[in-house]
Amino acid sequence: MRRIRSLRSRLLALVLGAVALVWLATAVATWSDARRELDELLDNHLAQAAALLVAQQAHGVDDDDREFDAAPPPGRYATHVAFQVWHEGRLIWHSAGAPTTALASHDRGFDTQQIDGQAWRVVAARGAEHDVQVYVAERLDSRSEILRALMRSMLWPIAVAMPLLALLGWWAVHRGLAPLQRLSAGLARRTPQALDPMQLDDTPTEMQPLLAALNGLLTRIATLLESERRFTADAAHELRTPITAIRAQAQVALGAGNDDDERRHALLATLEGCDRATRLVEQLLTLARLEAAPAAEDSNTDLSRLTRRIVAELAGSALDKQQSIELEAPDACTLQADETLLGILLRNLVDNAIRYSPVRSRICIAVSQSAARTELRVEDSGPGLSDEQRGRLGERFFRVLGNEQPGSGLGWSIALRIAAVQGATLSASRSDALGGLKAVVRWPN
Amino acid sequence: MRVLLAEDDPLIGDGLRAGLRQRGFQVDWVRDGVAAERELLAEPYAAVVLDLGLPMQDGLAVLAAVRARGLAAPVLVLTARDAVRDRVHGLDLGADDYVVKPIDLDELAARLRALVRRSHGQPQENLQSGDLVLDPAARSVTLKGVRVPLSTREFDLLHALMLNAGRVMTRDQLERRLYSWGEEIDSNAIEVHIHHLRRKLRPDLIETVRGVGYAMARTP
Numbered sequence: 001m002r003r004i005r006s007l008r009s010r011l012l013a014l015v016l017g018a019v020a021l022v023w024l025a026t027a028v029a030t031w032s033d034a035r036r037e038l039d040e041l042l043d044n045h046l047a048q049a050a051a052l053l054v055a056q057q058a059h060g061v062d063d064d065d066r067e068f069d070a071a072p073p074p075g076r077y078a079t080h081v082a083f084q085v086w087h088e089g090r091l092i093w094h095s096a097g098a099p100t101t102a103l104a105s106h107d108r109g110f111d112t113q114q115i116d117g118q119a120w121r122v123v124a125a126r127g128a129e130h131d132v133q134v135y136v137a138e139r140l141d142s143r144s145e146i147l148r149a150l151m152r153s154m155l156w157p158i159a160v161a162m163p164l165l166a167l168l169g170w171w172a173v174h175r176g177l178a179p180l181q182r183l184s185a186g187l188a189r190r191t192p193q194a195l196d197p198m199q200l201d202d203t204p205t206e207m208q209p210l211l212a213a214l215n216g217l218l219t220r221i222a223t224l225l226e227s228e229r230r231f232t233a234d235a236a237h238e239l240r241t242p243i244t245a246i247r248a249q250a251q252v253a254l255g256a257g258n259d260d261d262e263r264r265h266a267l268l269a270t271l272e273g274c275d276r277a278t279r280l281v282e283q284l285l286t287l288a289r290l291e292a293a294p295a296a297e298d299s300n301t302d303l304s305r306l307t308r309r310i311v312a313e314l315a316g317s318a319l320d321k322q323q324s325i326e327l328e329a330p331d332a333c334t335l336q337a338d339e340t341l342l343g344i345l346l347r348n349l350v351d352n353a354i355r356y357s358p359v360r361s362r363i364c365i366a367v368s369q370s371a372a373r374t375e376l377r378v379e380d381s382g383p384g385l386s387d388e389q390r391g392r393l394g395e396r397f398f399r400v401l402g403n404e405q406p407g408s409g410l411g412w413s414i415a416l417r418i419a420a421v422q423g424a425t426l427s428a429s430r431s432d433a434l435g436g437l438k439a440v441v442r443w444p445n
Numbered sequence: 446m447r448v449l450l451a452e453d454d455p456l457i458g459d460g461l462r463a464g465l466r467q468r469g470f471q472v473d474w475v476r477d478g479v480a481a482e483r484e485l486l487a488e489p490y491a492a493v494v495l496d497l498g499l500p501m502q503d504g505l506a507v508l509a510a511v512r513a514r515g516l517a518a519p520v521l522v523l524t525a526r527d528a529v530r531d532r533v534h535g536l537d538l539g540a541d542d543y544v545v546k547p548i549d550l551d552e553l554a555a556r557l558r559a560l561v562r563r564s565h566g567q568p569q570e571n572l573q574s575g576d577l578v579l580d581p582a583a584r585s586v587t588l589k590g591v592r593v594p595l596s597t598r599e600f601d602l603l604h605a606l607m608l609n610a611g612r613v614m615t616r617d618q619l620e621r622r623l624y625s626w627g628e629e630i631d632s633n634a635i636e637v638h639i640h641h642l643r644r645k646l647r648p649d650l651i652e653t654v655r656g657v658g659y660a661m662a663r664t665p
Contacts, residue, residue, distance in 0.1 A: 240547060241525060243546070252464045256467070
């Protein structure tokens with residue numbers, strides 16, 4: 001069966017169905033009750049009529065075969081009743097329509113007989129003193145007729161009432177569902193930008209969980225959109241910095257005239273600005289990709305080997321700054337991780353350490369694995385971060401002011417995001433060994 | 446014209462300094478808020494280019510601090526923040542102009558010249574003294590309609606005197622308006638330039654106030 005889609009039709013069908021069912025049950029109960037009462041009453045009448053006839057015969061039995069020749073009593077039921085009085089085996093008296101054969105074979109009590117194809121209720125009675133046998137009979141279908149008439153008079157108002165009830169039911173359901181209607185109308189009226197919670201006057205109790213869930217969803221979407229909006233705005237602002245530099249330097253190069261040194265300097269600075277913009281864009285894309293598809297493809301990854309490779313790649317810039325960089329790692333240290341993402345994470349951490357530590361500082365990277373966890377530590381002897389600055393790490397575009405390094409302020413956000421995706425934790429603290437910053441990535445085993 | 450540039454980004458600072466120098470400004474460059482406040486209170490800059498995101502002390506804090514100390518020099522705020530709220534806040538705190546990055550160097554120079562001109566009560570772009578006309582944008586000087594070639598220093602000196610017409614400028618004041626940090630100044634440099642200006646333009650153009658300095662007459 002196809003389910004009824006409309007809540008209103010469903011409610012209406014259920015209510016009307018229930019009403020009809022109750023009426024039907026009532027009708028059945030009434031029918032059987034009325035029938036029992038009717039049977040009892042009419043049987044009593046038959047018995048009394050038989051007793052009367054017996055009593056009458058006791059006073060004077062003559063042998064004439066008399067027909068009950070008075071005109072049949074008026075009324076629809078005249079042909080539905082009959083009686084016979086037998087005396088010493090002879091039919092001496094009977095009603096007009098009664099047959100001449102005995103109405104029944106029993107001599108006392110009630111029985112149902114088939115006579116001329118009709119079912120008759122027959123009561124038999126015997127006179128005590130003379131040989132008198134009395135039968136009083138009544139057609140059973142007259143009883144059914146009475147019953148039917150009774151049921152008819154009971155059921156027709158119901159038949160009339162049903163459509164009225166349906167109409168009233170429809171109206172009631174409509175009224176009852178009005179808050180739902182208001183909610184959907186309110187939602188339909190909303191602009192896509194309107195994400196404030198839905199307010200509904202006197203919300204019914206049943207709708208409160210729905211409304212609360214809806215408003216919760218709206219709030220979450222609003223928060224998400226707000227953070228996206230802020231990210232886009234921040235990204236645009238951040239891009240302005242390299243663009244400003246590129247523009248200024250390009251204009252200086254244009255205006256350098258005969259000064260070749262100045263032009264060359266400005267052009268080199270223009271290129272540097274382009275590199276910075278590129279780096280920023282790459283970081284933004286990485287972050288956007290991480291936010292969009294956080295699913296990592298985990299495989300057996302050797303953290304030691306990967307770290308060795310990354311440190312080897314970045315060691316050049318450390319040597320440029322005369323920094324000493326060292327790696328302490330076991331021969332192999334496997335864990336389940338996405339190697340590409342893990343590479344980005346490592347590169348960001350090591351690059352940060354090199355970039356933000358001054359000339360001739362020390363950078364130590366260590367990989368360790370125990371039964372409980374796998375750990376990667378990047379420590380430096382740089383200036384480190386204050387508690388306030390550490391707290392703001394991971395805010396997009398947060399940069400420690402006063403350092404000359406052209407960072408994007410996104411590296412730590414990216415590292416945090418990757419760690420989260422990999423089920424690892426990333427924390428920053430003061431390095432006890434070197435005095436600078438210590439970044440720790442920890443995977444539970 | 447000597448201006449202070451407060452900008453922490455090395456690439457932008459380098460570019461703005463070089464660009465403004467090409468456009469005839471003497472530029473001192475500081476990279477943090479504390480240095481910016483110190484230099485602003487110490488030197489007579491004609492104008493300031495102030496980045497808002499400065500380390501140690503935010504640009505707006507610098508602005509509020511120097512205005513509280515009575516600094517009158519025009520301040521041009523240069524920033525990546527472009528919300529109207531930010532601009533209004535910046536202007537309310539005493540900025541004279543608010544420019545959003547990235548900016549064209551010619552526009553920046555023009556805005557600085559306009560700020561300096563207005564801060565000296567000059568409604569027109571060109572400065573005039575009798576039949577002498579100085580065009581700060583073109584960095585040209587004409588006498589009776591004839592262009593007179595001047596050196597950078599001579600032009601700057603004449604510009605400073607014309608901006609402050611009617612006021613006596615000491616030699617020290619003039620030097621500090623003409624030379625940025627680290628530039629070699631001969632002890633008699635100002636005298637030499639004044640001498641050249643008188644020779645090239647008019648002997649009676651610049652008056653010497655003996656023992657004090659030099660002045661140009663305010664012309665009605």
